[in-house]
Amino acid sequence: MFTMYVPTRVLFGAGQLGNLHQQPMPGKKAMIVISNGKSGRGFLPRLEEQLRQCGVGSAVFDRVEPNPLNTTVEAGAAFARDQGCQFLIALGGGSVMDAAKAMALMATNPGNLWDYIQAGTGKRKKPQNKALPLIAITTTAGTGSEVDSYGVISNRETNEKIGVGGKDLFPVLAIVDPELMLSVPPKLTAYQGWDALSHSMEGYISGAGNLMTDLYALAAIEHIGRNLKTAVRDGKNIEAREKVALGNTLSGYVMVIGGLTSQHSMEHALSAFHPELAHGAGLIMLSKAYFTHMIHQHACDERFIKMARVMGIETASEPMDFIAVLDRLRQDCGVADLKMSDYSIAPGEFEALAKNAKETMPGLFLCDRSKLSMEDCVGIYRNAWQ
DSSP states (O other): OOOOOOOOEEEESTTGGGGGGGSOOSOSEEEEEEESSSTTGGGHHHHHHHHHHTTOEEEEEEEEOSSOBHHHHHHHHHHHHHHTOSEEEEEESHHHHHHHHHHHHHTSSSSOGGGGOOSTTOOOOOOSSOOOOEEEEESSSSOOTTSSSEEEEEETTTTEEEEEEOGGGSOSEEEEOGGGGTTSOHHHHHHHHHHHHHHHHHHHHOTTOOHHHHHHHHHHHHHHHHHHHHHHHOTTOHHHHHHHHHHHHHHHHHHHHSOOOHHHHHHHHHHHHOTTSOHHHHHHHHHHHHHHHHHHTTSSHHHHHHHHHHTTOTTOOSTHHHHHHHHHHHHHTTOTTOOGGGGTOOGGGHHHHHHHHHHHSHHHHHTOSSOOOHHHHHHHHHHHOO
16 A cells, blocks of 8 residues: 655756756745855756746855755845845755755744654644645766655754655656766765665565555665766766666656655764764764664565665575675675764764654654664663674
8 A cells, every 4th residue: 555646857867957947946936045165067058058948037045065954944034035036956866955955844834843843852843835836857876856745854963864844845847967976086976876776675564564565665775776886986877877876867757656654764863963974974973783673673674685786686585684684785896884983973872862853753663664762772771883
């Protein structure tokens, strides 16, 4: 049983940014949202030219952090109102798309973002007004945010990293152009690809899965699992970039139609307390300990075997073969030596991290086929730490 509502129009393939001017625009002035670094900035002139060709004006907001903050969201929303923008365009990776969704919501609603957060210290209010329309142009293959209706935002005052969203926040249009991903550095390619892979690996073992998510998840796991190594080692390989990008977008559908697992909650706790930690890097650190724990619970042995097979071990016959293929992929992508201690994450934090994970994103724990206790979470953090 499933309900499928994914209203985003997707332009997929090399060169698709050049077709933006042929698409119907949801207004006459756009706020272009980019990061406070280099991501997306190099493509800004091309985007502005596409907008000029269809008679759309623009204003640029360039303050989004790798782990976007609620204060930045509120500043972006005020900028959109001040500039008279009628819609938003996110040009960048997952952080930019997530922040832009929250800005689109806050541009039309009173108060502050945490008024509309539905977990943790959020005030759980319902938005009064429809969000501004959003176009998502992804320059990375990592989050699937171009086709889903949620974004994850951090609050440094409360050390929370929580999702915000709703059906109004689906992008009206997404451009997935692998040409925009050719310059992503190897390390970031690995981190982003692992995030996308995790969405589908978790989605495939999640209790919230269904026949449709199984279809999308296995295809995504195969595309990413067999091509991420090449994309990391040869970033200009457009075929590998395209297949990883497809896996990423499919993983976005998995999140919309099904659900993830508590691994994502546990990583969000890590990067909430340590914002310098890239989300994908945190998932890489947790993955072996997390999935090994789940395998030992024997909640879905055949699913782990199936994932191992589509990722390249065709003769897989034991659930732990999946851990072997993950180990190999980490080695192939040059990320096997990541350590929590390199980010000043200490064992004394594990109980606070587990508590944060359970309180700020409790819904994902409900999706686990084998439920995690506080002690289980602490044990996974401890086994992942080095």
